Amino acid sequence: MNDTLLEVSGVSKSFDGFKAINNLSIQIAEPELRAVIGPNGAGKTTFMDIITGKTRPDSGHVVWGERNISLLGMSEADIANEGVGRKFQKPTVFEAQTVRQNLAMALKNPRGPLAVLLHRKTPSNAARIEGIAAEIGLTDSLTRIAGELSHGQKQWLEIGMLLAQEPRLLLVDEPAAGMTVEEREKTTDILKRAAKTRAVVVVEHDMEFVRRLDCKVTVLHEGSVLAEGSLDHVTSNPKVIEVYLGRGHA
Incomplete structure (x- = not known):
């Protein structure tokens, strides 16, 4: 087994009496590719919100890296600096800038107004881009304006912008949504390649996309882990069929 990078243990979170996360425990290794699936309201988004510091749980632990740092109580910016990157479903790129400029702005370099003003084009940065x-x-x-790209290409550019920040964990929310079949195939290849050197967690509804990822799958239901294993293993689980696949989500 690879080394554990992220350990979520006994985490719970309620919103106005609704338990979005209920004693959730998940371990993510480095490197690893993991798919997280489950019906609407299963807690998938809240799970990512807690890891990235957007939401604070009511109880439990979120431990990160070799130094066993607690991510709870850290700001979203500090968690990002620790190496947690997140891609939301809707791509957010700088539409008026070129692809090259988008990637250059995302490179892991000193941040702050002065650092941006003094940014120099260096051979190492160019090679990285x-x-x-x-x-x-x-x-x-690379020379195209980002706003001219197709939906799929914008998704890839945003993934690239996150990779430019050299994250150790990449959280990706429903990357296949709105893509053509060809774009979905290319996206799985990009994510599988990225997961060779880091942890990549993909939240997805598209079962064919998950099958193509060919990785360990975690099924969430009512804020807890319902099943875990290969896609064939979890989709043959009677409970998973009852609460997820049987509702027309297959």
Whole structure:
């Protein structure tokens, strides 16, 4: 087993009496590719919100890295600096800038107004941008304005911008939504490649997309882990069929 990078243990969170997360425990290794599935209201988004510091749980622990740092109580910015990157469902790129400029702005460099003003184009930065562009399949689009890209290409660019920050954990929310079949296939390849050197957690509804990821799957239901294992293993679980697949989500 690879080393544990993130350990969520006994975490619970209620909103106005509704228990969104209920004694949730999940371990993520580094490197690892993990898919998280489950019906609407299962707690998938709240799970990511808690890891990234957007939401604070009522109880439990979220422990990070070799130094066993608690992420609870840390700001979203500090958690991001620790190496947690998150991609939301709707791509957020700088539409008026080129692909190259988007990636350059995202590179892991000193932050702050002065650092941005004094930013220099260096050979190492240029090589890093070229490498990321190749990884996300946008080498031929580096000079294009981001607003002109297709929906799928914007998703890849945003993944590239997160990779530029060199995260150890990448949380990706429903990347297949709105994509063509060809774009979905390319997206799985990008995520599988990224997961060779870091932890990548994909929250997804599209079962064919999850099957193509070919990774361990965690099924959430009512804020807890209902089943875990290969896709074939979890989709043959009677409880999973009852609460998720049987409701027409397959």
